[in-house]
Amino acid sequence: MTVRRGTNLDRVGGFNDAVVLDAIRRSEQLSRVELAEVTGLSGQAISNIARRLLDAGLVREAGRQRSAGLGKPRTLLELEPTGQYAVGVHLDPAVVTVVLLDLTGDVVARRRVDTPYADDPDVLIAGIAATIEDVMTLAAAPRDRVVGVGIAAPGPIDAERGFVVDPPNLAAWHLVPIRDELHERTGLPVLLDKDVTAAASAEKWAGGGGSFVFFYLGTGVGAGLVIGDEVVRGSSSNVGEIGHVIVDPDGPVCYCGRRGCVGEASQPRYLVQQAVRAGVLASGIDLDDRKAVDAAFARLCSLAAADPGPAREIVAALAVRIAKVVEDIANLLDLERVVFGGPHWERLAPLFGDAVRAALDGRFLVRSVHPFEVAGTALGVDVGAIGAASLVLDQTFSPNPSVLLQSRELVADR
Ligand SMILES: [Zn+2]
Numbered sequence: 177m178t179v180r181r182g183t184n185l186d187r188v189g190g191f192n193d194a195v196v197l198d199a200i201r202r203s204e205q206l207s208r209v210e211l212a213e214v215t216g217l218s219g220q221a222i223s224n225i226a227r228r229l230l231d232a233g234l235v236r237e238a239g240r241q242r243s244a245g246l247g248k249p250r251t252l253l254e255l256e257p258t259g260q261y262a263v264g265v266h267l268d269p270a271v272v273t274v275v276l277l278d279l280t281g282d283v284v285a286r287r288r289v290d291t292p293y294a295d296d297p298d299v300l301i302a303g304i305a306a307t308i309e310d311v312m313t314l315a316a317a318p319r320d321r322v323v324g325v326g327i328a329a330p331g332p333i334d335a336e337r338g339f340v341v342d343p344p345n346l347a348a349w350h351l352v353p354i355r356d357e358l359h360e361r362t363g364l365p366v367l368l369d370k371d372v373t374a375a376a377s378a379e380k381w382a383g384g385g386g387s388f389v390f391f392y393l394g395t396g397v398g399a400g401l402v403i404g405d406e407v408v409r410g411s412s413s414n415v416g417e418i419g420h421v422i423v424d425p426d427g428p429v430c431y432c433g434r435r436g437c438v439g440e441a442s443q444p445r446y447l448v449q450q451a452v453r454a455g456v457l458a459s460g461i462d463l464d465d466r467k468a469v470d471a472a473f474a475r476l477c478s479l480a481a482a483d484p485g486p487a488r489e490i491v492a493a494l495a496v497r498i499a500k501v502v503e504d505i506a507n508l509l510d511l512e513r514v515v516f517g518g519p520h521w522e523r524l525a526p527l528f529g530d531a532v533r534a535a536l537d538g539r540f541l542v543r544s545v546h547p548f549e550v551a552g553t554a555l556g557v558d559v560g561a562i563g564a565a566s567l568v569l570d571q572t573f574s575p576n577p578s579v580l581l582q583s584r585e586l587v588a589d590r
Contacts, residue, residue: 192217196225197234198573200253201280205238207250226253234259234279234572255279260572261317263308263325263364264565266371266558267291267354268519269346269395270466272304273561276311276322281381281566285315286558297352305361323572324365326564327354328374330396335413338368343396367567369409372416374563376400377407378555379515381566387511390553391502392560394518397439399505418505423497438501444473444520447490451476454486474523481526491524495531502532503539506548517553518560525552 199214200206212222229235236256240249257278266273276285287307292299330343338355355368376390380402390400399416401408409415419439420432427436428446448469451457461472479487502514533550553559
């Protein structure tokens with residue numbers, strides 16, 4: 177009985193510390209009295225926790241607040257940005273993005289490197305490990321303050337074993353144990369999650385709670401889900417594999433063998449091909465040359481944004497295909513909004529939001545009951561990497577027991 181009670185108290189201590197830290201994070205600055213009010217903890221408990229957090233360098237005193245009435249001015253507490261850091265890695269078939277976040281979630285260093293056309297995953301993993309060292313050096317972050325590395329990878333993933341299973345366009349990446357390999361090379365705890373789940377987490381961190389789908393437009397197409405302020409992962413952390421939803425029976429042949437999957441029909445390669453056929457772009461573009469396709473895609477997007485005409489029709493048709501998928505997800509899960517992001521979104525953004533809105537206008541939506549919002553991420557192309565790091569920071573702030581259980585995903589046997 178005594179032992180059990182002691183253990184419980186210990187756990188509750190950690191739980192309450194996280195509750196207090198999270199309350200400070202959400203309000204930016206709070207006094208001890210306000211903390212007791214918002215957390216429901218006693219003044220004595222708050223005082224002990226605040227002392228512990230100050231000693232650990234996770235919070236700092238931030239001046240005084242004049243209290244109403246005759247009481248003493250109250251000292252405000254805020255997060256100490258340098259108290260903890262987390263690394264986020266976004267592994268995309270075209271580009272690897274590595275960011276370092278401080279405790280407040282601000283990006284303090286970032287690096288983007290082209291993904292080498294590596295047949296050998298070792299080359300890529302060594303490159304990522306070196307880039308992680310770079311960002312820590314760049315920000316002058318003490319190593320013992322870096323709590324871990326989050327990797328956002330294209331699905332499907334094997335979350336249990338920390339493997340990427342078979343990412344599109346990375347032919348050599350079959351069952352690569354990236355989590356443990358990176359842990360070995362960096363000595364830091366590492367967690368692996370899906371790119372879309374990381375992006376959804378970043379969006380949630382940036383203040384966008386509620387219930388929404390993060391629609392990722394990149395080399396793969398996927399959906400991250402936040403429902404009722406909680407990131408949803410599904411039974412194997414592979415939520416949101418929507419790339420093979422068929423939206424155009426006459427569309428391009430997908431690598432899955434079927435025709436018109438939304439993932440394939442949203443690729444720049446296909447859109448560029450359509451644009452050449454429509455006479456919008458000159459023929460002779462090598463569709464197997466990623467950089468040439470990217471340049472042609474950029475040209476198509478700027479033509480579409482500039483004037484009505486065949487270029488805009490191609491983009492509008494894409495918006496219709498994607499709106500169909502958004503409609504189904506939103507209705508199935510009773511969502512409030514869709515947030516678009518990913519590298520291809522950056523190009524499409526100037527007119528795509530309106531086009532999707534227009535396409536959704538004619539459809540049945542739960543918004544007959546409540547509004548449904550179409551938005552683009554404010555976090556830019558780094559959203560996946562920021563999200564991966566935010567998943568690591570989440571463990572510091574989250575009093576949620578399901579997150580504590582998940583720490584088995586954090587390889588921390590250093
Ligand atoms: Zn397919």
